[in-house]
Amino acid sequence: MDATAHHYAVTVADLDRAVEFYRDVLGLEVLTDFSVGGEAFATGVGVEDASADFVHLDAGGARIELVEYDPQGDARTESDLHQPGGTHIGLAVDDLATVYEGLPDDVETLSEPRTTESGTTICFLRDPDGTLVELLEP
Known part of the structure; x- marks a missing residue:
């Protein structure tokens, strides 16, 4: 295949x-x-x-x-990234700090942008249904 x-x-x-x-x-x-x-x-x-x-x-x-x-199914409970079956959407951006500052106040984030030991800056947020979206600056 x-x-x-x-x-x-x-x-x-x-x-x-x-x-x-x-x-x-x-x-x-x-x-x-x-x-x-x-x-x-x-x-x-x-x-x-x-x-x-x-x-x-x-x-x-x-x-x-x-x-x-x-028909809609029952709402699932929010999952965390570390749980088996946890999912997220990853989107690369050029300037994460600027994107983060421009987010509407009602957008839930897990933290401010953080640069990991790999050198990538990340920030996780939730869409209106609770799906995790990772914004990253490689």
């Missing part, structure tokens, strides 16, 4: 709110939006009578897919 990456998906509770965050706060460009439903989709995702609205965003060589399902 010669698998290649197509997209990285995040299920969200409110697609419009999530798009505002990823587009307006993080600066990602919306590539496309679409809806999918029907028996084949519901069977494929393993959710009875499922339909979903999607938005694909350009993250500079990576495609991030935001998806809002109907």
Whole structure:
């Protein structure tokens, strides 16, 4: 098999709110939006009578897919990075200090930017649904 990456998906509770965050706060460009439903989709995702609205965003060589399902599942509890199954989205920026200073006050961060022993400066924040997003300056 010669698998290649197509997209990285995040299920969200409110697609419009999530798009505002990823587009307006993080600066990602919306590539496309679409809806999918029907028996084949519901069977494929393993959710009875499922339909979903999607938005694909350009993250500079990576495609991030935001998806809002109907019906919605139960909200998951926040996971920490060190827990098995913990996930996050990593986005490189040129000037993390400036990006951090420009974040809206309501964006939750785990800490101010910190330079690790590898020389990379990192800052983790949470999107509106609690998904961790790592901003890093290599």
